[in-house]
Amino acid sequence: MNTPLADRLRPESLDDIVGQKELLAPGRPLRKIIESGNIPNLIFYGPSGVGKTTLASYIARITNRSFKKLNGTTASTADIKEIVSSLNTFEGINGVLLYLDEIQYLNKKQQQTLLEFIENGSITLIASTTENPYFYIYNAILSRSTVFEFRPVEPDEILKAIDRAIRVLSDEKGKEIDFSDEAKAHICSACGGDVRKSLNAVELCVLAGDEGEVIRVDEELAKSLTQRSGARYDRDGDSHYDVISAYQKSMRGSDVDAALFYLARLVEAGDLISACRRLVVCACEDVGLAYPQIIPIVKSCVDIAMQVGFPEARIPLADAVIMVCLAPKSNSGVNAISAAQEDVRKGLGQVVPRQLQNVHADGEERDVKGQHYLYPHSYPNHWIDQQYLPDDVRDHRYYELGDNKTEQAYKAYWDKIKNS
Structure with a gap:
């Protein structure tokens, strides 16, 4: 089975990693941590294809610890226990560095199995996730880790990876590759900041363009192989x-x-x-x-x-x-219902005013008989002043008129009616 191009291009130094300069540029905190050699528990959060696995693999190569790798989509509790058991062997004498890809797929019990050994330093965890770790990762693990967010890679950074990929493919095939600038630019912009996807597109283009002594890749070929790959979108993510x-x-x-x-x-x-x-x-x-x-x-x-x-x-x-x-904008409606809901959640206004109740008969305990509801349509302008809100919120105001033409017209109308 052929090794994916992205794996064949794994960087030899931090400077070879494309993108994520806000994390890995000289003097940045994550780079300084890595260069110190004292690796804490880390969680890399961001979309796929932006360098999380690449950086974790690089860290594993420069550490003296035994390196183990699991994927959250396939790992079982038995797999985790097997790693824990290796701590008592010669292999784990310096501790274990565990790279756990897609940690969000581990259930709470599986994450808890790691907790004791993460806490005492026997296992150093480097986890990656495409989902927000604050929603998907067990709090006890999260509190013992440092989260770094990875972002989609900019086109000019992806271009560096594409050029390196073309050189490697040319060496592997023993042929010159004529990869047009337009084709490179299209892949850089069409792959949504995903380096892995960009490299896969480059390899496909080289395979499709391999017909003679020189492999030629033009913009048309690149477009045909990257047509719909730029929309980074996951309905559940x-x-x-x-x-x-x-x-x-x-x-x-x-x-x-x-x-x-x-x-x-x-x-x-x-x-x-x-x-x-x-x-x-x-x-x-x-x-x-x-x-x-x-x-x-x-x-x-x-x-x-x-x-x-x-x-x-x-x-x-x-x-x-x-x-x-x-259209003109007003959020007065949503503000009004939110304010009213706040009073309801406080338990206010439980007793509906007597005149608004659905009363069919008065009990003998009532000194004042009758509901005394005033029917607005029986009065001028179809309005009469009476209490509608419960006693404990009778002076509360939830709706504030917006300053747009429509609501100001309402205000002018009711000011005239209520003040006449």
């Missing part, structure tokens, strides 16, 4: 929530271009449900009473999108996103 969060926040911030970009990512990922749900929420929460007519309009666009499906669904969704971005 952090990337999913990052995209839909950015989608809604861009609409809230009235940035049409950004909102359309994140909608395009949802469309390319085929995530119709998230695109529709966040759009309706934004219409109600962020436009709301500033332009209430937009709510049924957006609902209609969403209904059309759900009915026709992709690819046509992108059209009514784009129309609705643009309308939400350009």
